[in-house]
Amino acid sequence: MNIQDNYLKNKKNIFFTENENVENHREIxxxxxxxxxxxxxxxxxLKNVNLKNFLDFNYKYLVPEETSVINNNNDxxxxxxxxxxxxxxxxxxxxxxxKILDEDYNDFSKNDTIEKNDHFVNLNSLFLNSGFKIxxxxxxxxxxxxxxxxxxxxLTIFQKNNYICEEGSSLNLIEEYENKNNSTSNILNVIxxxxxxxxxxxxxxxxAPNHNLIITTHSSCKKDSIYNQKVYNFSxxxxxxxxxxxxxxxxxxxxxxxxxxxxxxxxxNNKTFVKHLAENCKSNQVYKGILNDRSKATYFSNTHxxxxxxxxxxxxxxxxxxxxxxxxYFSKPELKIYADDVKCSHGSTIGPxxxxxxxxxxxxxxxxxxxxxxxxxxFINEELSSINDExxxxxxxxxxxxxxxxxx
Amino acid sequence: MFLEIKxxxxxxxNKNILKGLNLNINKGEVHAIMGPNGCGKSTLANVLAxxxxxxILNGKINFKNNDLFDLNIEERAQEGMFLAFQYPVxxxxxxxxxxxxxAINSKRKRMNEEEIDNLSFAKLLKSKASDLGINIDMLKRxxxxxxxxxxxxxxxxxxxxxLNPDLAxxxxxxxxxxxxxxxxxxxxxxxxxTKDNSFLIIxxxxxxxxxxxxxxxxxxVNGSIxxxxxxxxxxxxxxxxxxxxx
Ligand SMILES: Nc1ncnc2c1ncn2[C@@H]1O[C@H](COP(=O)(O)OP(=O)(O)OP(=O)(O)O)[C@@H](O)[C@H]1O
Ligand SMILES: [Mg+2]
Numbered sequence: 001m002n003i004q005d006n007y008l009k010n011k012k013n014i015f016f017t018e019n020e021n022v023e024n025h026r027e028i029x030x031x032x033x034x035x036x037x038x039x040x041x042x043x044x045x046l047k048n049v050n051l052k053n054f055l056d057f058n059y060k061y062l063v064p065e066e067t068s069v070i071n072n073n074n075d076x077x078x079x080x081x082x083x084x085x086x087x088x089x090x091x092x093x094x095x096x097x098x099k100i101l102d103e104d105y106n107d108f109s110k111n112d113t114i115e116k117n118d119h120f121v122n123l124n125s126l127f128l129n130s131g132f133k134i135x136x137x138x139x140x141x142x143x144x145x146x147x148x149x150x151x152x153x154x155l156t157i158f159q160k161n162n163y164i165c166e167e168g169s170s171l172n173l174i175e176e177y178e179n180k181n182n183s184t185s186n187i188l189n190v191i192x193x194x195x196x197x198x199x200x201x202x203x204x205x206x207x208a209p210n211h212n213l214i215i216t217t218h219s220s221c222k223k224d225s226i227y228n229q230k231v232y233n234f235s236x237x238x239x240x241x242x243x244x245x246x247x248x249x250x251x252x253x254x255x256x257x258x259x260x261x262x263x264x265x266x267x268x269n270n271k272t273f274v275k276h277l278a279e280n281c282k283s284n285q286v287y288k289g290i291l292n293d294r295s296k297a298t299y300f301s302n303t304h305x306x307x308x309x310x311x312x313x314x315x316x317x318x319x320x321x322x323x324x325x326x327x328x329y330f331s332k333p334e335l336k337i338y339a340d341d342v343k344c345s346h347g348s349t350i351g352p353x354x355x356x357x358x359x360x361x362x363x364x365x366x367x368x369x370x371x372x373x374x375x376x377x378x379f380i381n382e383e384l385s386s387i388n389d390e391x392x393x394x395x396x397x398x399x400x401x402x403x404x405x406x407x408x
Numbered sequence: 409m410f411l412e413i414k415x416x417x418x419x420x421x422n423k424n425i426l427k428g429l430n431l432n433i434n435k436g437e438v439h440a441i442m443g444p445n446g447c448g449k450s451t452l453a454n455v456l457a458x459x460x461x462x463x464i465l466n467g468k469i470n471f472k473n474n475d476l477f478d479l480n481i482e483e484r485a486q487e488g489m490f491l492a493f494q495y496p497v498x499x500x501x502x503x504x505x506x507x508x509x510x511a512i513n514s515k516r517k518r519m520n521e522e523e524i525d526n527l528s529f530a531k532l533l534k535s536k537a538s539d540l541g542i543n544i545d546m547l548k549r550x551x552x553x554x555x556x557x558x559x560x561x562x563x564x565x566x567x568x569x570x571l572n573p574d575l576a577x578x579x580x581x582x583x584x585x586x587x588x589x590x591x592x593x594x595x596x597x598x599x600x601x602t603k604d605n606s607f608l609i610i611x612x613x614x615x616x617x618x619x620x621x622x623x624x625x626x627x628x629v630n631g632s633i634x635x636x637x638x639x640x641x642x643x644x645x646x647x648x649x650x651x652x653x654x
Contacts, residue, residue, distance in 0.1 A: 360497040362481035363457050363490075364511040364567065365518075374510075378501030378550075 085130025085159035100131035221252035231258035262295035291327035320350035416467030443628035488574030557584035594619035
């Protein structure tokens with residue numbers, strides 16, 4: 001079935017089909033699908049993607065019976081269980097949670113940072129069936145943990161979430177994706193950071209082999225705001241992490257980091273993109289990967305510095321360890337600079353584990369496997385030791401131990 | 409025999425490096441090897457430690473009644489072999505203290521000895537470090553990372569004194585050490601020396617042998633040992649170089 005028929009057939013449980021602007025936008029998206037030649041070479045969103053599964057999928061959505069729960073553990077900490085992409089509404093003097101609205105859809109459809117031919121994002125808009133909006137109110141400092149649950153096999157979740165951090169607010173957001181069933185989540189997070197706000201966003205991804213996770217983030221930072229994102233991908237299923245940041249006012253910062261741990265036939269596609277649109281902003285894009293067996297990864301990093309964005313500091317780094325001759329990691333850093341007073345750099349080092357270091361460690365009496373594990377842990381030591389949330393550090397450590405236990 | 413190397417020939421990347429080398433070391437002996445740059449001294453040390461890049465063309469090595477080639481790298485270390493590297497490897501992100509702690513415990517495990525706990529190990533490490541004039545703060549750092557040339561050498565000797573090997577191979581441990589450090593390090597070696605362990609010392613300088621008295625000095629040229637004798641050979645080399653051995 002082609003995309004259009006699929007859409008028309010399932011229209012009754014897709015969001016905002018009554019809204020004219022939304023529908024107009026969707027018509028454009030359908031045209032894009034019709035006219036695209038799906039040129040894998042020149043479309044980053046198609047690298048390592050099985051086109052048939054992707055274009056011809058069975059749409060299935062279930063509205064969750066039990067709406068998700070919000071626990072107000074203490075004054076500043078919230079736990080959310082998002083079921084099939086939905087979350088119950090909630091309001092107190094610090095935060096407000098509602099369903100996603102058609103105006104949010106329309107607002108985002110005007111953004112042009114994400115390429116028009118990112119087909120996964122287009123599918124998300126077209127088949128949107130879930131999502132929520134969270135507002136962190138002015139000057140509040142809070143912590144939210146979201147567990148993302150999918151209830152049934154074969155579900156296709158198309159979810160858009162909006163986060164708004166109002167002026168002076170600070171949010172620690174921990175998201176867990178640990179799905180065991182055979183399903184697909186296509187999630188788009190749209191994040192707005194107002195003046196002087198900060199969001200520390202942790203994404204822990206640990207899905208079973210049959211679960212596909214396509215997650216895209218678009219954050220925009222106003223004056224003096226900071227967006228920190230840390231992705232830990234331990235999934236055995238396919239994961240796509242595409243994360244975009246726009247620094248739209250002065251003195252703002254974006255830090256996009258990720259670590260992925262791959263084995264077997266697993267694939268992970270990654271992209272970070274920072275657009276510097278104002279003076280005196282900083283950005284950091286660092287991805288590290290450990291690849292075993294026949295696993296595959298791609299990482300595209302991009303820094304775009306607009307001509308007004310003087311005094312930009314932009315840093316990109318990609319590092320990878322290949323534990324097997326059959327693993328592959330393709331990495332492509334890109335810099336587009338239209339201002340003259342900027343400090344930008346990029347680097348990439350991908351290769352097998354350092355044999356001299358292995359020899360050195362073994363010559364002290366440790367086994368080859370122990371030496372390999374020591375070197376893998378040290379490869380990400382900096383990232384792990386900088387996690388300042390104790391609970392998080394423990395979770396990540398456990399998953400790392402599990403990954404290492406499979407390294408032979 | 410403690411270590412017996414018989415007619416050893418080794419090549420790497422189509423280049424013959426060791427050519428029919430013979431060397432016997434008994435328990436309690438100190439042997440020194442001197443030889444020009446590139447003659448194969450480090451190659452010999454690496455082959456003994458088990459580095460896998462080399463192709464063994466011929467020869468036999470017996471170590472403590474084992475065919476050495478039956479033991480892999482870590483088994484050799486656990487059996488009591490220790491190589492102080494000419495160029496110690498930097499391993500960023502691996503902290504010295506837990507690293508050495510695992511090292512000593514993997515050896516103890518093989519020897520069916522009880523593992524040493526955190527506290528006792530910390531004590532041991534501290535006392536050995538202070539014997540070698542190593543600042544305690546250094547023990548919080550990553551293995552060899554950012555160490556000066558001399559610090560790396562000192563740290564190799566610290567590892568040696570912790571692991572207490574039966575056969576220690578020191579590959580140019582004296583290079584890069586200032587005169588005070590040389591005294592401290594050689595003092596450390598002498599302290600460790602008993603009638604039951606042996607040393608193979610690779611050096612370019614007679615000076616080292618003033619501090620550690622070798623029982624034998626061997627001259628290695630072009631991949632084999634061309635002359636063996638006592639300390640007087642070192643003095644000869646110091647005076648006339650290797651010309652007449654070639
Ligand atoms: N991986 C390699 N590929 C090719 N040649 C090598 C390799 N490793 C060592 N060699 C060569 O083997 C020879 C012996 O090297 P080795 O390091 O054993 O010398 P050495 O006696 O320790 O010298 P030095 O006194 O300078 O430390 C040298 O000519 C060196 O270039
Ligand atoms: Mg050498």
